[in-house]
Amino acid sequence: MARPPxxxxxxxINDIARHLGVHKSTVSRAMDPERRHLVAEPLLGRVEAAAxxxxxxxxxxxxxxxxxxxxxxxxxxPDITNPVFPPMLRGxxxxxxxxxYFALLANTGQGRDRPGGVPAAQAAAERMLAQPVEGFIIATxxxxxxxxxxxQAEGARIVLVNRTRDDLAxxxxxxxxxxxxxxxxxxxxxLAVDHLVALGHRHIAHLAGPALLSTGHARRQGFEQxxxxxxxxxxxxxxxxxxxxxxxxxxxxxxxxxxxSGSGGEGxxxxxxxxxxxPTFTGLVxxxxxxxLGALQALQRAGCSVPQxxxxxxxxxxxxxxxxxxxxxSVRIQLYEMGRLAAQRLLDEIAGVPGAPLTRVLAxxxxxxxxxxxxxxxx
Amino acid sequence: MARPPxxxxxxxINDIARHLGVHKSTVSRAMDPERRHLVAEPLLGRVEAAAxxxxxxxxxxxxxxxxxxxxxxxxxxPDITNPVFPPMLRGxxxxxxxxxYFALLANTGQGRDRPGGVPAAQAAAERMLAQPVEGFIIATxxxxxxxxxxxQAEGARIVLVNRTRDDLAxxxxxxxxxxxxxxxxxxxxxLAVDHLVALGHRHIAHLAGPALLSTGHARRQGFEQxxxxxxxxxxxxxxxxxxxxxxxxxxxxxxxxxxxSGSGGEGxxxxxxxxxxxPTFTGLVxxxxxxxLGALQALQRAGCSVPQxxxxxxxxxxxxxxxxxxxxxSVRIQLYEMGRLAAQRLLDEIAGVPGAPLTRVLAxxxxxxxxxxxxxxxx
DNA sequence: TTGTAGGCGTTATCAA
DNA sequence: TTGATAACGCCTACAA
Numbered sequence: 114m115a116r117p118p119x120x121x122x123x124x125x126i127n128d129i130a131r132h133l134g135v136h137k138s139t140v141s142r143a144m145d146p147e148r149r150h151l152v153a154e155p156l157l158g159r160v161e162a163a164a165x166x167x168x169x170x171x172x173x174x175x176x177x178x179x180x181x182x183x184x185x186x187x188x189x190x191p192d193i194t195n196p197v198f199p200p201m202l203r204g205x206x207x208x209x210x211x212x213x214y215f216a217l218l219a220n221t222g223q224g225r226d227r228p229g230g231v232p233a234a235q236a237a238a239e240r241m242l243a244q245p246v247e248g249f250i251i252a253t254x255x256x257x258x259x260x261x262x263x264x265q266a267e268g269a270r271i272v273l274v275n276r277t278r279d280d281l282a283x284x285x286x287x288x289x290x291x292x293x294x295x296x297x298x299x300x301x302x303x304l305a306v307d308h309l310v311a312l313g314h315r316h317i318a319h320l321a322g323p324a325l326l327s328t329g330h331a332r333r334q335g336f337e338q339x340x341x342x343x344x345x346x347x348x349x350x351x352x353x354x355x356x357x358x359x360x361x362x363x364x365x366x367x368x369x370x371x372x373x374s375g376s377g378g379e380g381x382x383x384x385x386x387x388x389x390x391x392p393t394f395t396g397l398v399x400x401x402x403x404x405x406l407g408a409l410q411a412l413q414r415a416g417c418s419v420p421q422x423x424x425x426x427x428x429x430x431x432x433x434x435x436x437x438x439x440x441x442x443s444v445r446i447q448l449y450e451m452g453r454l455a456a457q458r459l460l461d462e463i464a465g466v467p468g469a470p471l472t473r474v475l476a477x478x479x480x481x482x483x484x485x486x487x488x489x490x491x492x
Numbered sequence: 493m494a495r496p497p498x499x500x501x502x503x504x505i506n507d508i509a510r511h512l513g514v515h516k517s518t519v520s521r522a523m524d525p526e527r528r529h530l531v532a533e534p535l536l537g538r539v540e541a542a543a544x545x546x547x548x549x550x551x552x553x554x555x556x557x558x559x560x561x562x563x564x565x566x567x568x569x570p571d572i573t574n575p576v577f578p579p580m581l582r583g584x585x586x587x588x589x590x591x592x593y594f595a596l597l598a599n600t601g602q603g604r605d606r607p608g609g610v611p612a613a614q615a616a617a618e619r620m621l622a623q624p625v626e627g628f629i630i631a632t633x634x635x636x637x638x639x640x641x642x643x644q645a646e647g648a649r650i651v652l653v654n655r656t657r658d659d660l661a662x663x664x665x666x667x668x669x670x671x672x673x674x675x676x677x678x679x680x681x682x683l684a685v686d687h688l689v690a691l692g693h694r695h696i697a698h699l700a701g702p703a704l705l706s707t708g709h710a711r712r713q714g715f716e717q718x719x720x721x722x723x724x725x726x727x728x729x730x731x732x733x734x735x736x737x738x739x740x741x742x743x744x745x746x747x748x749x750x751x752x753s754g755s756g757g758e759g760x761x762x763x764x765x766x767x768x769x770x771p772t773f774t775g776l777v778x779x780x781x782x783x784x785l786g787a788l789q790a791l792q793r794a795g796c797s798v799p800q801x802x803x804x805x806x807x808x809x810x811x812x813x814x815x816x817x818x819x820x821x822s823v824r825i826q827l828y829e830m831g832r833l834a835a836q837r838l839l840d841e842i843a844g845v846p847g848a849p850l851t852r853v854l855a856x857x858x859x860x861x862x863x864x865x866x867x868x869x870x871x
Numbered sequence: 872t873t874g875t876a877g878g879c880g881t882t883a884t885c886a887a
Numbered sequence: 888t889t890g891a892t893a894a895c896g897c898c899t900a901c902a903a
């Protein structure tokens with residue numbers, strides 16, 4: 114009965130109504146842009162004045178309870194510290210902001226499990242649902258993520274960014290597909306390979322991303338297809354354990370050691386990365402920029418100069434790549450735009466806008482910089 | 493009366509109560525860790541089983557309405573795309589997560605105004621307050637931000653990170669101070685200057701941050717004090733318009749042109765950045781890393797090699813600085829820890845924990861890399 | 872054009 | 888230890 118320790122005080126529409134001698138529904142109407150026109154002009158002005166005077170502020174928690182709409186969406190990222198995500202997040206927020214929505218953010222790691230065996234991303238999604246959020250933008254999807262199915266089955270609205278999950282089961286999969294906004298990874302790899310081939314490279318290796326991620330999978334396929342189109346095959350392929358500098362360094366080192374095929378390195382020429390003290394390849398395409406930076410480290414340690422001995426291409430064109438040593442040639446994907454489109458898609462979904470395409474595929478371009486150059490010695 | 497379009501469906505505690513033939517208050521108690529002990533053990537088990545079986549999920553919007561606590565805090569950043577902020581944000585989130593809180597994020601730009609004359613950060617804070625959030629972590633504060641006073645006056649809980657606002661008015665200011673977690677900027681500058689002096693540099697310039705930001709102000713003071721301690725004075729000081737690569741490039745260019753004193757460049761030697769085709773300084777300390785990168789660009793364009801002709805020190809030690817060309821020596825501040833402490837402080841504030849120190853000052857260290865070296869030619 | 876009544880899902884207080 | 892009742896602030900239907 115008593116209402117003691119309310120954290121948020123402030124006046125309510127009821128206070129305004131009393132102040133003006135009208136009913137709170139009238140105030141409610143006056144404050145809702147959609148129904149403002151139902152209120153007579155003079156009254157409307159008085160209500161607004163009173164609201165301002167009393168310092169009224171809407172309480173969305175109350176509105177959410179009443180309408181079921183919290184004007185909040187959940188954003189699941191592996192790690193905001195990875196430079197590809199901030200531009201995406203900006204894109205998401207810029208769209209949400211225009212529509213009066215907020216993003217609830219969670220960094221959930223690379224899909225790894227919590228003590229209880231529940232993926233961190235799933236745990237975060239559960240908590241967000243309780244908040245509640247009206248939908249999710251997810252950049253952590255793995256191709257085999259089962260919890261996504263459960264989330265979807267609960268009726269949650271979901272849009273994937275930069276990742277898809279339906280590659281694994283193939284087009285015949287029974288799972289209802291999820292809307293996704295992605296970059297054309299195969300095209301990206303074609304740009305990278307074509308660039309190296311045009312520079313005269315014939316022995317080209319690949320630092321692949323984790324096969325469980327759609328980007329790792331698709332980019333590897335794209336790499337092999339692009340090489341095949343030139344009548345070439347991979348000089349070496351090593352799959353990296355994760356998308357990080359360390360993983361890239363280790364993977365390239367294993368290539369040089371000749372030991373290395375990584376966890377999925379059954380690719381052509383794997384284990385043959387080095388012969389007679391020099392790498393057998395003159396070109397290297399990494400599945401993302403952090404892997405490329407790791408490779409640069411390892412190459413430098415091995416005394417291989419870039420681009421003189423080996424040309425290196427990254428993927429994503431994350432910020433500051435132009436200031437690196439050397440500046441890194443990279444496949445530029447539309448990070449900000451991907452975020453924008455994903456948010457737009459989710460809001461459409463929430464608003465029930467029909468006929469949106471399931472998957473938006475954005476075309477990448479190539480940002481050519483100092484880490485690639487003409488092949489020196491053909492072998 | 494009718495309840496048509498509820499977005500969030502799912503069972504409620506009422507459904508569980510009916511299912512079990514108990515009252516919803518009992519279910520509510522059983523589900524609250526704080527009051528669980530008030531429920532008899534056997535019943536407790538049945539309630540939990542039923543909740544699991546029916547797939548119940550708490551509705552925080554409803555709880556927030558009842559308790560006034562949304563378990564949500566607002567985080568105001570200038571721009572998540574600036575690499576210093578992701579580590580801070582991770583620190584914030586990691587702490588919030590443990591306590592069941594979520595962060596509502598807004599990128600509000602560098603304190604610039606919206607069309608209506610309202611700072612973007614203020615507008616975002618207003619919207620967040622309506623959400624409602626239980627408090628704010630603010631990294632956008634300018635030293636003269638008046639809206640912060642208003643926000644504080646409304647009773648909002650606020651913790652500042654990396655910035656303070658009370659430098660401007662001085663210790664005699666009437667405004668109630670705000671809790672803040674910052675790095676020791678003066679100490680940071682001393683580390684930078686001492687390092688250069690130890691390398692033999694005697695002519696040292698400063699690329700200052702905007703004087704309206706506490707970091708810009710304090711670091712400039714720290715720079716001058718550190719020089720004075722060695723009996724030196726600044727070779728040149730130019731204040732940059734913002735903390736960005738472009739601004740740093742432009743400011744250094746103006747130094748070289750001898751035109752440049754920036755908006756606040758009344759410092760000793762300003763306008764004397766260059767003499768006889770070479771810069772008059774052999775050492776440069778930038779107020780942050782992006783400014784340093786801009787300076788590197790401009791120096792390279794001018795044909796000044798780093799560190800042979802000029803040694804450059806940045807500030808913040810943002811990620812990837814070690815991979816730059818050249819690797820940039822920088823004052824390492826505890827970005828992640830600042831975020832953690834700020835979040836912890838805010839939660840303490842919310843919980844009413846007494847006796848927390850108003851300001852936490854973290855000590856920086858120096859990360860020495862390739863952009864600094866012994867002075868070559870003394871002049 | 873405005874008022875009335877009821878409910879959204881939860882928690883708080885009091886009574887039993 | 889459990890139940891009953893009344894809020895929290897807002898929105899929706901319907902009546903006036």
